[in-house]
Amino acid sequence: MSETKSIDPEMTDEPRTTTTGESDEELRAEWTAYDFEGDPKLSVDGLDVHYGDEQALHDISIEIPERSVTALIGPSGCGKSTFLRCLNRMNDRIRAATVSGDVTFEGRNIYEDDIDLVELRKRVGMVFQSPNPFPKSIRDNIAYGPRKHGDVRTGLLAKLTGRDDAAREEELVEESLKQAALWEEVNDRLDDNALGLSGGQQQRLCIARCLAVDPEVILMDEPASALDPIATAKIEDLIGDLAQEYTVVIVTHNMQQAARISDQTAVFLTGGHLVEYGDTDQVFENPRSQRVEDYITGKFG
Numbered sequence: 001m002s003e004t005k006s007i008d009p010e011m012t013d014e015p016r017t018t019t020t021g022e023s024d025e026e027l028r029a030e031w032t033a034y035d036f037e038g039d040p041k042l043s044v045d046g047l048d049v050h051y052g053d054e055q056a057l058h059d060i061s062i063e064i065p066e067r068s069v070t071a072l073i074g075p076s077g078c079g080k081s082t083f084l085r086c087l088n089r090m091n092d093r094i095r096a097a098t099v100s101g102d103v104t105f106e107g108r109n110i111y112e113d114d115i116d117l118v119e120l121r122k123r124v125g126m127v128f129q130s131p132n133p134f135p136k137s138i139r140d141n142i143a144y145g146p147r148k149h150g151d152v153r154t155g156l157l158a159k160l161t162g163r164d165d166a167a168r169e170e171e172l173v174e175e176s177l178k179q180a181a182l183w184e185e186v187n188d189r190l191d192d193n194a195l196g197l198s199g200g201q202q203q204r205l206c207i208a209r210c211l212a213v214d215p216e217v218i219l220m221d222e223p224a225s226a227l228d229p230i231a232t233a234k235i236e237d238l239i240g241d242l243a244q245e246y247t248v249v250i251v252t253h254n255m256q257q258a259a260r261i262s263d264q265t266a267v268f269l270t271g272g273h274l275v276e277y278g279d280t281d282q283v284f285e286n287p288r289s290q291r292v293e294d295y296i297t298g299k300f301g
Contacts (some may be wrong), residue, residue: 031288032062032277034264041066041217041247042087047101049082049091049272056082057272060101069239069248071262071280073255075295079272080251084219087249088124089117105217122149125215129222131202133194133209138186141194141205142173145213172212180208181238200231204238211242218242220250224257236261255296259284267292 040063049057057079064070072080082091089110091097102109110120122145134141146169173190177183182204186197194205203223210218220239224232239261242248252258258265259280266277269291276283276292287293294300 025290027273027275028288032266032274034063034277034279036063036065036264038065040064041105042249043102043104044086045102045104047083047086047099047103049079049086049100050098051094052096055272057086060272060274062266062274062277064247064249065264066247067243067245068263069243069250069261071258071265072249072251072268073253073258073265074268075270075300076253078268078270080268081221082272083268084221084249084251085126087217087219088121088126089115090121090126092117118149122213123215124217124219125210125213127203127207127210127218127220127223130226131199131206133197133202133205135193135195137191138177138194138197138205139173139190141209142176142212143169145209146172149213176208176212177205179211179242180204181234181241182208198231200227200234203227203231203235207235207238207242215246217247217249220248222251222253225253232257255284267295269295 042064044062047060085091224235262280265280265283267275269275276289
């Protein structure tokens with residue numbers, strides 16, 4: 001374990017970044033330098049986020065590997081969900097939020113002025129904490145995105161012009177539900193209202209809805225926090241399967257969950273600082289930051 005050093009508030013512009021129960025220590029760049037094979041799917045450089053006068057994230061730089069699961073952990077209010085929303089510009093919906101820095105996806109900064117946000121959020125999808133199915137049939141929940149994006153053409157005009165893609169839509173619905181491990185449970189009631197599904201089924205339906213528009217990255221904000229243990233286990237198994245084809249970034253308050261399902265873990269602590277980032281086994285078994293060790297062992301948070 002690296003020796004901790006106290007911050008002298010008279011000698012630094014860096015704000016105090018600790019709360020009750022935390023040690024004072026300097027942030028070290030080597031604690032967040034994570035080497036991996038291949039090119040990153042997402043690269044974040046010098047990211048700052050403010051909500052009005054309050055700074056929520058401080059100078060975050062991180063690279064996220066493709067086709068893997070990256071867990072974001074830390075106590076409440078440390079900026080995990082804010083960071084996640086920066087990856088597909090969902091913070092644009094918050095009037096008080098201002099974002100500076102670069103988030104590079106497929107070689108382009110997504111904060112450039114001419115970025116197509118609809119296309120971005122199609123390629124970098126989001127699954128929220130509470131299931132939010134549309135008050136429509138199971139089938140229509142899955143087909144809604146592809147229809148909106150023009151990936152599936154339906155209706156009278158399509159039929160009259162010989163361009164009816166109804167069969168393709170059926171295939172898409174089936175494939176998406178199979179990928180979300182839900183097909184066997186709902187294939188005989190696709191026209192039922194999705195709000196009649198259980199909470200765990202609704203969350204997997206929302207994942208299937210995300211998959212239906214063919215994303216490359218899936219962002220998940222505590223997707224199992226409102227679910228019972230059995231439903232949670234199904235979501236965790238599903239995340240492991242999805243990482244074979246997609247890049248998954250997940251916020252979780254459940255450290256055991258992060259340890260089970262992720263390939264790498266990023267630890268955010270008080271003040272919106274990224275304190276440590278690396279292989280999940282290393283972060284949990286041999287953290288380099290004393291504060292991270294204290295957090296993982298339950299001394300605060």
